[in-house]
Amino acid sequence: MHNTFQIKTFEEYLEVYQNSISEPEKFWADIASHFQWHKTWDNVLEWDFTKPQIKWFEGAQLNITINCLDRHLPEKANHTALIWEPNSPNDSYRTYSYQSLFNEVCRMANVLKLMGIKKGDRVCIYMPMIPDLAFAILACARIGAIHSVIFAGFSANSISDRIIDSHCKHIITADAMSRGAKQIPVKAVVDEAIENIDFIENVLVINHQNWPVIYKENRDISYDILKQKVSVECEAEMMQAEDELFILYTSGSTGKPKGVVHTCGGYMVYTGYTFANVFQYQSKDIYWCTADIGWITGHSYMIYGPLLNAATTLMFEGVPNFPDPGRFWQVIDKHHVNIFYTAPTAIRSLMACGIEHVLPYNLSSLKTLGTVGEPINEEAWQWYFDHIGKGKCPIVDTWWQTETGGILLSALAGISPIKPTHAGLPLPGIQPVLLNSDGNEISENNVEGYLAVKFPWPSMIRTTWGDHERCRMNYFDTYKGYYFTGDGAKRDENGLYRIIGRVDDVINVSGHRFGTAEIENAINQTPNIVESAVVGFPHDIKGQGIYAFVVVENFTTDIENLKMQIIETIVEKIGRIAKPDKIQIISGLPKTRSGKIMRRILRKITEGEIENLGDTSTLLDPLIVEEIIKGRI
Ligand code: WTA
Numbered sequence: 001m002h003n004t005f006q007i008k009t010f011e012e013y014l015e016v017y018q019n020s021i022s023e024p025e026k027f028w029a030d031i032a033s034h035f036q037w038h039k040t041w042d043n044v045l046e047w048d049f050t051k052p053q054i055k056w057f058e059g060a061q062l063n064i065t066i067n068c069l070d071r072h073l074p075e076k077a078n079h080t081a082l083i084w085e086p087n088s089p090n091d092s093y094r095t096y097s098y099q100s101l102f103n104e105v106c107r108m109a110n111v112l113k114l115m116g117i118k119k120g121d122r123v124c125i126y127m128p129m130i131p132d133l134a135f136a137i138l139a140c141a142r143i144g145a146i147h148s149v150i151f152a153g154f155s156a157n158s159i160s161d162r163i164i165d166s167h168c169k170h171i172i173t174a175d176a177m178s179r180g181a182k183q184i185p186v187k188a189v190v191d192e193a194i195e196n197i198d199f200i201e202n203v204l205v206i207n208h209q210n211w212p213v214i215y216k217e218n219r220d221i222s223y224d225i226l227k228q229k230v231s232v233e234c235e236a237e238m239m240q241a242e243d244e245l246f247i248l249y250t251s252g253s254t255g256k257p258k259g260v261v262h263t264c265g266g267y268m269v270y271t272g273y274t275f276a277n278v279f280q281y282q283s284k285d286i287y288w289c290t291a292d293i294g295w296i297t298g299h300s301y302m303i304y305g306p307l308l309n310a311a312t313t314l315m316f317e318g319v320p321n322f323p324d325p326g327r328f329w330q331v332i333d334k335h336h337v338n339i340f341y342t343a344p345t346a347i348r349s350l351m352a353c354g355i356e357h358v359l360p361y362n363l364s365s366l367k368t369l370g371t372v373g374e375p376i377n378e379e380a381w382q383w384y385f386d387h388i389g390k391g392k393c394p395i396v397d398t399w400w401q402t403e404t405g406g407i408l409l410s411a412l413a414g415i416s417p418i419k420p421t422h423a424g425l426p427l428p429g430i431q432p433v434l435l436n437s438d439g440n441e442i443s444e445n446n447v448e449g450y451l452a453v454k455f456p457w458p459s460m461i462r463t464t465w466g467d468h469e470r471c472r473m474n475y476f477d478t479y480k481g482y483y484f485t486g487d488g489a490k491r492d493e494n495g496l497y498r499i500i501g502r503v504d505d506v507i508n509v510s511g512h513r514f515g516t517a518e519i520e521n522a523i524n525q526t527p528n529i530v531e532s533a534v535v536g537f538p539h540d541i542k543g544q545g546i547y548a549f550v551v552v553e554n555f556t557t558d559i560e561n562l563k564m565q566i567i568e569t570i571v572e573k574i575g576r577i578a579k580p581d582k583i584q585i586i587s588g589l590p591k592t593r594s595g596k597i598m599r600r601i602l603r604k605i606t607e608g609e610i611e612n613l614g615d616t617s618t619l620l621d622p623l624i625v626e627e628i629i630k631g632r633i
Contacts, residue, residue, distance in 0.1 A: 005034045006276045010415050013428075020428040021455075027429060028056070028458060032269045035308075036071050037062045038238050041265075047456045049483065052476045055242050056266035056458045063236035064245060064268045065142045068307035069102040070236070080312045083286070084131045085331050087178040087318035093335075094131060098310070101138075103232040104131070108139035110230035111223065115202050117170050119144030119237050122247065124168035126150045126159055126190055128177030129317045132206045132223070133293055134303055136172045141245060141264075144237035145170075148247040148259070151294025152177060152186060154575040158257075159193035162249050166259055166465050169201040176211035180322035187213045241265025247465050248296055250402040251515040252474055253486070253505040259465030260402050266458030267300075268308065270406040274427055275305030278396055279368055280413040285338040286365070288314035290328070290346065295512075296402040297372055300459075301341060305406070320346050325353035329361035329388075339413075340388070341370035341398075344380055345510035348541045351383045358387050368413040370396045373511025374543040375499050381420040399423035399499050401485060402513075403475065405459025408432065409497050422498040431455040434491055439479040450503060451489040452482035505599070507536030507544050512577055516599075519546060519580070522573035526566050528553050533589050533597050534580070537606035545581035547606045549628065552585055559585055582606075582633045590628070591620045601625060605632055 007013050020027040025044040032041075042059030072079070077099040084094045096104065117123060123145045127133040133149075140147040148166050150159050163171070173190045176183055187205055191214065194200045203220045205213060215222070239245075245267055247259040275281060287306055291297035293315075306313035314335055320328050328350065332340060350357065369389050376384075376397055385395055395418060399409040408430045409423040416425055426432050434442045434449030442449050453460075460483065464471040478484045488500040502508060505516045516534040523532040530551045539545035548566070556562055563583045570578050590598045604613050610629050616622050 005031065005273065006280070007412060007415065007428075010417075013412060013415060016428050017426070021431060024429060024455065028269065031273050032057060032265075035062070035067050035268060035272065041241060045456065049456075049476050049481055052472055054456050054460060054462055056263075056456075057241035057269070060241040060265055061238045062241065062265055062268065063142065063239055064264055064304065064308075065105060065138050066236050067268055067272070068138065068304065069098060069105060072098045072310040073102060076310050079310065081307060082131060082134060083312065083314045083335055085314060085316045085318070085335065087180070087322070089323065089327070089330065096131065101134075104135045105138040105142055106234035107227055107230055107232045108132075108135045108223075109142040109234040111204065111226045112139055112143055112145065112170075113234070114226060114230060115170060115204065115221065117143065117145050120146065120243075121170060122146045122148055122166045122168040124148050124150060124159070124163050124166075124171045126152060126171065126173045126186065127206065128152055128174055128186060128208065129292060129315060130174065130206070130208055131315065132174065132208070134315065137293070137299075137303055142234060142236050144239055144243065146244045146246055148249070149294050149299070150249070151292055151577075153294070153577045155572055156189050156192035157573050158575055159190065160197065161256060162259070163193065163197060163200075165249075165256075166247050167199065169199055171200065171203045172206070173203060174206040174208045175213045176209045178209070178317065180319045183209070183211070185211065187211075191216075239264045242462070246299065248299065248402055250296075251506060251513045251518055253515055254517055255515070256518065257515075258467070258470055258474070260461050261463045261465055262405050262459060263462055266460070267405050268304070270457060270459030271300045271305040272308035274406045275301060275311070276309050277412050277427065278398060278407050278410050279339050279341070279370065280415065281306070281309055281311050281339065283310070284312070285367070286312050286314060286335055287339040287341075288316070288332070288335070288337045289341040290316060290320070291341075291343070291372070296405070300406050320350055321353070324357060325350050326357040326360060329358055329363060332363055332366065333361045336365040338365055339368045339370070340366060341372065343373040343511040344371050344376040345374065345542055347371070347376070347380045347384050351380060352541060355387060363388060363390065366390075366393050368396065369393045370398055372398045372400070374508050375501060376421060378421055385420075394418050397421070397423045399497070403461040404457075405461070408453070408457070409499075417494070417496070419492070419496055422492065422496045424496050426497075429457050432497065433482065434489060435479050435482065445491050445493050445495055448488065448490045448500070450479070451485045451487045451497070451499070452479055453485070454482050456483075507534075507546060509536070509539075509544050509546060509577075510542045514546070514574075514578055518574065519548070519570065519578055522570045522578070523548055523550060523566055525573060526569040528556070528562065529566070531589065533599060533602055535599055535603045535606055537582070537603070539581065542581075546578070547582045547584070547602075548580040549584050549586050549589060549602060551588055555587075584628070584631055584633055586624070586628055586631065588621060588624045590616070590624050592618065593620050595620075602628070605629055
């Protein structure tokens with residue numbers, strides 16, 4: 001058997017898939033041989049889901065940036081690697097060839113070294129969507145530092161929790177950013193985040209907007225000054241395949257966000273392979289993923305996956321509705337984008353703005369469309385297919401997670417069958433299963449169950465930073481012998497998967513994950529709040545909205561003011577992205593006699609299913625339910 005890197009037909013997919021299941025190690029060794037390794041592996045795979053311990057390509061040495069950059073220079077030095085489209089269409093865009101991207105990355109890598117950053121150090125990156133963010137990530141990877149990117153919508157408090165958890169002594173940030181018509185300080189938020197942290201050694205500041213910044217002596221350094229002192233050559237640090245590449249924090253059903261850890265070798269092989277296959281990238285295609293680099297989609301399919309394939313990747317600083325809701329389509333025409341990858345929430349919100357914002361653009365460069373982050377409803381799918389793809393572009397509905405590192409379920413564009421609202425078949429090497437509530441596999445088709453994976457793949461989560469037990473408990477304990485995704489799914493008569501949504505206490509708001517407990521903890525820190533319960537409810541644009549039920553200590557008549565205080569606390573503790581859509585003040589929560597909050601009832605109420613609440617007579621106070629129904633928003 002010899003697998004080509006890029007699958008070309010459905011028959012080939014079926015054959016490759018079969019090979020990847022019957023001889024997984026051989027399959028992945030073959031795929032891995034398409035990359036550049038300093039030393040090859042002694043052992044392809046070692047695994048034990050009970051611990052969990054997962055090791056891919058042990059003994060191998062590599063640097064992912066050699067594969068993203070150096071490897072392409074002999075033939076593609078002048079090929080465009082990165083196109084940067086600024087927030088305002090009136091400002092100039094920038095392009096970077098593979099050679100210039102290489103130079104920028106090496107330059108920043110040398111600056112990081114000057115700052116004393118070494119292999120294995122964690123570096124927190126809190127930045128807007130500017131080219132320097134890509135340089136920063138790759139510069140860390142170049143010198144073997146572990147990057148921890150924090151989405152620039154998170155608050156100082158969230159940054160501080162993440163910095164403490166992974167003990168980042170070094171931070172890279174920028175002065176300020178623009179999002180639509182707003183200008184938002186960035187460095188000032190970092191200042192607030194680290195005010196009480198005593199181990200920060202330095203903060204590197206990129207000047208993006210000439211925004212006034214306060215430099216703290218002996219801590220803060222301007223990149224413009226340091227970059228004068230270094231060369232544009234920087235040898236790549238050799239990494240073991242299982243050395244950490246990055247940490248990315250994500251919300252789970254319990255406690256604070258956890259640091260998902262990905263490692264160098266497996267992550268490289270899987271993101272490189274899946275990018276080439278899912279999007280069927282062809283040389284010279286212009287590819288645009290609209291996700292922010294602060295999320296996993298930005299890591300895997302804006303930076304690493306495309307660059308590993310010598311692709312041209314577009315990075316957009318702005319938002320879909322600025323200066324008007326035609327911006328995405330204008331950018332597609334302007335840069336002749338061939339492959340466009342976005343989120344259902346963006347599609348739904350642009351659809352709601354009206355077709356008149358699409359019609360002025362011809363969109364004829366588009367070949368392939370993609371979605372990610374949440375289930376896409378039929379109506380949005382159809383609108384995307386008809387009006388953006390003009391009925392000729394396959395849509396890949398890609399299902400995956402921060403923890404999976406790369407796409408696990410998806411059609412291969414133009415190759416596999418496409419069924420609206422279905423993610424489709426597993427990618428080669430992926431062995432998904434549906435489990436019933438006893439944890440037994442349901443083998444037939446036309447069924448529904450808990451989605452799990454029974455065999456490792458190269459880019460899967462290795463641990464949660466600083467707390468391996470938490471990783472085990474969260475993903476490997478519920479169903480023994482499986483990686484459990486937290487999602488429910490259906491499998492149709494042809495084996496195509498359709499994701500239903502989370503089955504745990506995680507809500508997915510516009511593709512952003514929040515633990516209900518995380519939001520409740522924030523709300524409960526507002527003065528005069530006794531307790532709260534947060535549930536997700538169906539929302540036309542966001543997929544899910546946040547509904548907070550709040551119990552106050554002393555009843556107040558100034559409800560609006562109280563709600564404002566709650567929102568302010570959430571913005572302060574988590575960030576503006578976690579603002580609730582609805583807040584209902586109630587006198588008590590529906591609880592069982594043992595004190596457990598009955599979220600199921602709350603969820604039903606928010607969904608309007610009040611006829612269907614089940615038996616409420618066993619509740620501690622059944623009257624509460626009536627009160628909540630009456631006051632629902
Ligand atoms: C959801 C984003 C339906 C799912 C890459 C998952 C999806 C969570 C899809 C992970 C999809 C992601 N269809 N649901 N195509 N893609 N999800 O970690 O519930 O931000 O568990 O990773 O998003 O979100 P995360």
